[in-house]
Amino acid sequence: MNDALERTDEFSAEPGDKVSLCSLHSGPGLFGIDTRQIREVLGASTPQRVPLAPEYIAGVVAYRGEVLTTLCLRVLLGLHRLTGPRTVLVLDDEENQEHFGLAVDSVGGVVTMAHDALESNPSALDARSMAVFDGAYRTPAGLMVRLDPQRLRPSRLAESGLFAASKQEIQRERR
16 A cells, blocks of 8 residues: 555565555554454454453453453553443464453454555654554554554563553452
């Protein structure tokens, strides 16, 4: 769609290579995840909340005989959590060979972009956004922010300390 400066990443792409992204929405934002990093897109699911879990943990869902920890992208973006079923993407955690879920508002289609069209995160982004965003593509519909499942791993988010629950959130959870 739109070519920019060359960038290399973990998939060691060559100039002119294409990448397929699954487009998704949370709040007003448009996001994309490399389709090779998505194990499955579950239909509408309602994660079961986990008491005292950080707010960004949407809960757990059953997945092929496993219990899948599921993140809430809306909360990671600083938006309010919606109740009811959400679309859950099952993502691969390559380092630990584990899976986790990402609850989003909706999933669009597959978009093919020139691999080298990915632009770096602007330096003016806040720390939370820098922790989860992996750059952006310019599309006719606006910016599509790329999400990297390795940055979204629940253990990595917990270690960062950027998404820790406030005392008010913990008190609300205990009620």
